[in-house]
Amino acid sequence: MQFFKKSPFGHFLFIKRLIIQVFGLISHQRYRGFNQLKIEGSEIIRDLPDTNVLFVSNHQTYFADVAAMLHVFNASLNQRVDSIKHISYLWRPKLNIYFVAAVETMKAGLLPKIFAYVGSVSIERTWRSKGQSINRQVKMSDIKNISIALNDG
Template sequence: MGLFKRNPFGHILLIKKWIIRYLGIITHRRFRGFNELQIEGSEVIKNLPHNNVLFISNHQTYFADVVAMFHVFNASLSGREDSIKNIGYIWNPKLNVYYVAAKETMKSGLLPKIFAYAGSISIERTWRAEGKDVNRQVKMSDISSIAKALKDGWVITFPQGTTTPFKPIRKGTAHIIKRYEPIVVPVVIDGFRRSFDKKGLRVKKKNILQSMEIKAPLDIDYKNDSIEDIVEKIEYSIEQHPSFLKVLTKKQIEDMEELNKQRKYNV
């Protein structure tokens, strides 16, 4: 690597590498220490191509979700199976991993700006700004930035655009999928909003069982699937379709209670 080699966004890769290393070291115990991250499906990561991969996920905190994915992705690429044991994997991280985030969030302080250098594609939300509902046009420069990141590597996005569960999927994600035809990998997370504050910076509660399931890539017919078809596939794959809001059976309730005992958390 050249000393001042840059990625397509102008970030110096050596600086980005050291930021990821440092943040990885100081956050590792949040997922393997204070709490325990249970991982499923890491073999999917090992079989993905170098670029044009889009990870779609439900969203629970501003930053902890992405940090956990950086840990899991790099651990998986280093040969670990459903584990982030031993932090050595962070020494040589994958540098072409990006994540979509709200521009106002990434400019809200020094720490978010450091996070942004590690891989943020900062976009202007079309429906929310400064805590208020808005209605504005999508900026083509934001779409171009996501396309540039997909061409270079992997992109993480949260298609609901909010940490509130069961909110509608934003159609912009479906348009990007249809236009750029990435491999789409669903990720389902849980336990993060119980263990962290909303920003995902402060450990709110310890001994929480966190989980991350990496599913097989979606089967998408890029030419014939409609935007609505793709939205529905996203909803089901990240378990945010309204059908998941259903009346539970007695057995399901008992299973959930048993799981909550493991999580040491009373809902």
């Protein structure tokens, strides 16, 4: 049944859609009012293939970049050019957008767990754990999950 369709990671898409819509409504004012989000080149997003696209964010465990990227991607795919005006783009969000995040970060509280449901591909960092420098092997399951996400979106 379409209503109970799941992502490749086992998340119900109707719940994912609802979370994106609710948090999109909450965060939209931040990017349109409180802080003006400057967007350039968003028209390129519409020309990308449906799968095997990877965007990399340079961040310090801050979820504002994930929320901003979800706004920009969905707005652009709904014909907005360098703008997130007219929030109607949230009613039919693209549900196969994923982001890479550290496992320990995505388990550290309610908000990270919600973001994890929306599209986190959680991996174990090889260089850091619990604030300490470490040196461990890359987990093949992490690479496999990134590949699954790329194949889906």
